[in-house]
Amino acid sequence: MNVMNPSLLLLSGTTADDLRARCETVLNSFDDHANHDISLADLQARLAVVTPGPHRLAIVAATVGEARRALRRATDLLPDLTDDPADPAHWYAATVTDSPLRVAFVYPGQGAQRVGDQHVLADLDPVFADRCVQLLDSSVVPGLQPLVTAGWSGAPDHTDVDSTPLDSTAINLTDAAQTALTVLGVAATELFARLGVRPDLATGHSVGEFSALHAVGSLSAEDAVRLASDRGRIMRAQLSDGEYGMVALRCSGEEAGALAEGAPEVYPTCWNDGHQTVYGGTKAALEPYVAACRAAGIVATPLPAQGPFHTPLMAGSQQGFAALLADATMAAPVGHFVSTVSGRREADPAAIRDLLADQVTTPVDFRAAGAEILAQAPDVVVQLSGGESLIRMLRHDHPELSFVGVGFGGTSDSRDTVLHHLARLFVTMPGIHLAPVLAHNGVAARWRLQDVRLDRHSVIKLPAVAPQHAAPTTNRTTSVTSPSHTTGTTPTPGAQTAPAAQSAAVSPEAIRTALLTAMAEASSSPVAEIARGGRLAEDLGFDSLLMADTLRRLSQQVPDLRVGELALENVRTLDDLTQELARAVGASAGPAVATVTRPTPEAFVLPDSCERTLASFPELAAFERKQAEFQAAETLIPYYLPHDGIISNHTEIEGHPMISFSSYNYLGMSEDPEVQAAVVDAVHRYGTSVSAARILSGNRPLHDELEREIADFLGSEDAVVLVGGHATNASIVPQVVAGGDIVFHDGLAHDSIQQGIKASGAARHSFPHNDMEALGAALARRRGSYRRALICVEGAYSMDGDTVPLAEIVALKERYGALLMVDEAHSFGTMGATGRGICEATGVSPARVDILMGTLSKSMASCGGYIGGSHRFVEFLRYNLSSLVFSAGLSPANTAAALASLRVLRREPERVRRLAANADYFRAGVDRLGLDWGDGAGTPIVPVIYGDSARTLRVANELYRKGLSINPILAPAVAERLARLRVFITAVHTRRDLDAALEALAEISEATLVGATA
Incomplete structure (x- = not known):
């Protein structure tokens, strides 16, 4: 017997008999796989993509034997099947109606945090894991990510963590705990939304309110995490270790309050339920109070909290947090938000802000909030982290009420428990779809089923109707696609058989x-x-x-x-x-399909949750708030500045001449007379536009020439050009992979690659930047579960100015049978002795890279993108790639510019050498100044990292005043600790240009450093 991790098998049907037939089909399918390595994970994935019917059965099984026994018993007991949690292979069964259910989400407060919490959800759903890492990257709590993701098998790690053992107690620090809980709560909320589970009402215990407000649409995910992190930071700054404490008491609030009368500096912090209360205060005052409680027979347990939260002793934190709340973008809830301060439903954003500020010094009244939640009669209560602690509190005070309660994370964060909770939701909620969490650990296509109707990835078998002269059928269904398996009808002598291509009508x-x-x-x-x-x-x-x-x-x-x-x-x-x-x-020639007379539509009522206008978008309001902050600070907004003239080593902005380090006109082709003449000639000959898609009448000889010369220059068999670099990546990825495939991409992959992955529907795995060990481990663990695997990397990374270890990547892709795409936007024309890119620079044959992508807007002084590869693949793209087939062709001017630039480069490779020399000179100068330029080398991109967005912006503004155009890259485009200036070096920069920039950096960096520490 193969012992495996528990799997969740979901079966359903339109009737109980239909469900029984499904069980029989799945049971029989085990015999079809007898000579293969049977994987319940594959069967789990196969069944998870079925659109569920109303009659449902969910089986949790750890072994093939358990699964088969459960299926046999279910088949025998149907249609009278009920939950049987006592069975070794647990099942849950129910008939689900279309009646809407009321759902409540609850979120725990500080104390529920654990190192590596929610590792099961992270393993089941890489999107959840990636989202957590993304939100953690945006926080300002140092060292938090490894604490949250410890033990997560599928989580990417975008931070550099040394080999020092984790200090697990650090998760209990106030800012770490509150940020971690909010990140997990927000990411879990988004995960359950993808499963079709959304709350009608939500509440949170203490810091859990930020996740609850995100769940009801009041706060964005990023704002919820930011506020929780800021709250924790402000609170922690007020506290001195060892001065304060908190204690959990096993008694009612009334009992605890009676003993606290007259006790100085001892205050209630939480009224959780009728038998659980928390008090806080100074440690000196708590000691006699705890002794009095224990003398009265009350169990008193000290808590690992840094301070007396929710008491008047935290007044020093309230004012600072209230100021942050005043600037926060907060929309009215689209569902019911229940405050644990007021114990009521709150709908006014201003009132909610006040309550969040009051919560710093006011006890959490979860007892009242829970009563308000249950007064709304929820059918389902989901606790999204911390296990079922809050659900137990609700049940304790209201044992008479019945609801389905499931909790995730906490001390019961095991795969078995999580699958049981998902099973309960499956047989309860009509609109749930669990494929996002059940289809990643197996491959649906590897498990063959003869009669399971899937909504995708599979042939649908249609119920057959016996021909008029056929004998009665003993089977319920017959496949119209497999005549050899048709046993449902037996024609009588003389009966006219159906056409050979189909088994039955x-x-x-x-x-x-x-x-x-x-x-x-x-x-x-x-x-x-x-x-x-x-x-x-x-x-x-x-x-x-x-x-x-x-x-x-x-x-x-x-x-x-x-x-x-x-x-x-x-x-x-x-x-x-x-x-x-x-x-x-x-x-069958049965009754004709009746013409449906459409009923008079009911009066249309737009739900409150719908956003009616563009102006109502919360992200628009957040953007405008950020713009207002820039304007209030009287800071130059360094975006959309009008440059006049040709941008090369110099530019002009609003009449001011500037030395430019902000363009990727790397080789100076944009102002080259030969390139400009070619553009003018092309416009005179072909006009300003080709005015059609190339597949129709938009192809010009220039296009064919450019593609031949790009392919020859790269060393690939063929190439095709497209109108945009971003569109090239965004369309080529979904052309290559789809659902059932996986993409492994570098953590710093460009937005265009990530948009392409999203559009493809493929699973994605982000590996830490240039970490070949992590990529190899991920391929070993996950490659075998998918039809196709695509690795996406960049030749030169535009943020860090470093390069991909191509030889190692190629070795991994060949070892694990993956495809490789290299984005050469910033390496084409800049790397290698003659500018042929990353393959020339590393000595790797271009034939070993499946897809060579690049852009024409940088070294080629044009606009557009290209794909290089085998002739067969590129020819396929010419007739199938949507961004080529359904887009107008590259304009004559842009095509001519790229073609002329390429020809100049082939004739003048010394431009590449000048570019490299300039970049090395500038990088050495930055190093002499003691500034951080990262780990890059060999590219014309030099980051100057200040690690502080405000300071970086000040430096950029001062450089602007000194006549230097250098772009700042600020959070959230990069993590706050990596805020930087991004310096683009060109071949036409002079030593005078480079020295001017270095001198200005020296003066300004010293001045801003002094100003920051004064």
Whole structure:
């Protein structure tokens, strides 16, 4: 018997009999895999992508034997199946209705934090893990990430952590604890939203209120984390270790209060429930109070807290935090937010701000808040971190109320417990979809099932209707795609058999079901919305492209459907299309599909949660607040400055001549006379635009010449050019990978790569920047679970100015059977002896890199992107890559500029040598000044890292006043500790230019340093 990690198997059906048939099918599928390595994780992934029906069964099994036993018992007991948690392979069963359920989210406060908490969710869902790391990177608590992510198998690590053992007690420091809890709470909220579980009401214990406010739409994720982190920082700054304390008492608030009467500097901090109260104060005052409590028979447990939170002793922190709250962007809740200060639902952002400030010195009344939550009669209560501590409090005070309560994290953060809680939600909530957490640890495509209808990744088997002369069938369903397995009908002598390509006629109802699924997938719309019917174009919004996508998806589900033979000329409505599809696949001649008369629509009421105008977007308000901060500080906003003339080593901004270190005109091609003449000639010959997609009438000889010369220069077989560098990455990634695949990308990968990954639907794994050991471990652990794996890196990284260890990457990609894409936006034209890029610089054959991507806007003084690779692949892209096929071709001017620049570069490789010499000279100068320029080398990008956004901005402004254009890169574009100036060196910079910049940096850096420490 193979012993494995527990897996969660989800089965469902439209009826109890349907569910039994599903169980039988899955049970039989084990025999089909007898000669293979059976993986319950694969079966878990396969079943997780099924759209669940109302009759549901969830089985938690650790071994194949447990799973088979549970399936046999379920098959025997159906339709009378109920929960059987006593079974070794636990199951949960229920019939779920479409009736909406009320859901409450609750979030714990300080004390619930643990090192490595939520490691199971992080393992189940890499998106959750990545989001936590992203939010942790934005916080200002040093050393927090390794404490939060300790033991997470799939979490990327974007920080450099030495080998010093973790101090696990550091998680209890006030700022660390409050930030960690909020990061986990916010990320878990976003995860459950992707599962289809959203709260109608939310509350949080103490710092948990920030996560609760995010859950109801009042705070953005980033603002929630920032406020919690600032709150913890302010509180910690007030406290002196050892002076204060807190104690948990096993008694009611009334009992604890009676003993505290007359006790100086002892105050209530939390009323949790009827038998749990917390008091705080100075340690000197707490000692006799605790002794009195114990003498009265009350259990008193000291807490590992730094201060007497929520008491008047914290008044020193309240004012500072109130000032931060006043500047915070806060929207009205779209659900119910229950304050643990007032114990009531609160809807006014101003009142909520006041309550959050008051909470610093006012006891947390979770007892009252819990009563208010339960007064709203929630069907489901979910605690998103810290286990079930708050749920137990709710049940203690209100044992008469019944609700489904599940908690995640905490001391029960085990895979078995998490899967049991997910199982309970699956058999409770109608709209839940657990694929995001169950489909990553296995490969759905590896588990073959003959009769499970999936909403994607699988052939849909349609229920068959017996031909008119067929004998009665003993099987409930018959596949229209596998005639060899058709046992459901036995034709009588003389009966006319169905066409050879299909096993039996198919009901129009089954075809309609498959059609609705395909239409919903194509349009990203709910099935219920499509099922209302009506006219395809006018009512449902299906144009020719959407219709073609729908029929493509449908043909994958129903291989007997020949799309080219459909008579679609007179198809106008969903019913028309259903009837035509039924005819095409030989549907039974039963009653015609009735024409649906659309009922008079109900009066439309827009829910309060909907944002009605662009002006109502919270992110717009946050942006305007940031702009106002710049303006109030009378600081030059260093963005969208109008540069006049050609930007090279010099530029002009609003009439002021400047030395420019802010453009990537690396080789000075933009002002080259030969390049400019080629542009003028191209415009005279071809006009300003090609005015069409290249596949149609937008192709010009210049395009073909440029592609041939790029391929020859790179050393690849072929190349294709596109109109934008960002669009090139954003479209090539989803062309190569999709759902069921995985992308491993460097933690500093450009936004365009990450947008492409999101659009692809592939799983993603971010590895620490240039950490080959981490990449190798990730490939070893995860590569085998996916159809395709793509590694995305950059030749030269535009933020740090360092390069990829290409030879090591290539060795890993070849060892693990992965594909490799290298973005050469900043290495093409700048690296290697002749500017041929990272392959020339490292001695790696371009043939060993599957996709060489680059841009034309930097060394080539143009605009656009290119893809280099094998001729077969590039030719495929010419007819399939959306950003090429559906976009106008590169303009004649830009094409000519790139082509002429490339020809000049081939003739004048000394430009590359001048560029490298200038970069080395400047880097050495920065080093002599004692400034931090990171680990980069060999590129024309030199960061000057100040580690403080405010100081970096001051330096950039002073440089501007001295006639130097150098861009600041501030948080959140980079972590606050990595705020920097980004200096772009060019081949046309003179030593005088470089020395002027170094002298200014020396003067300004010294002045700002003195000002910062004065």
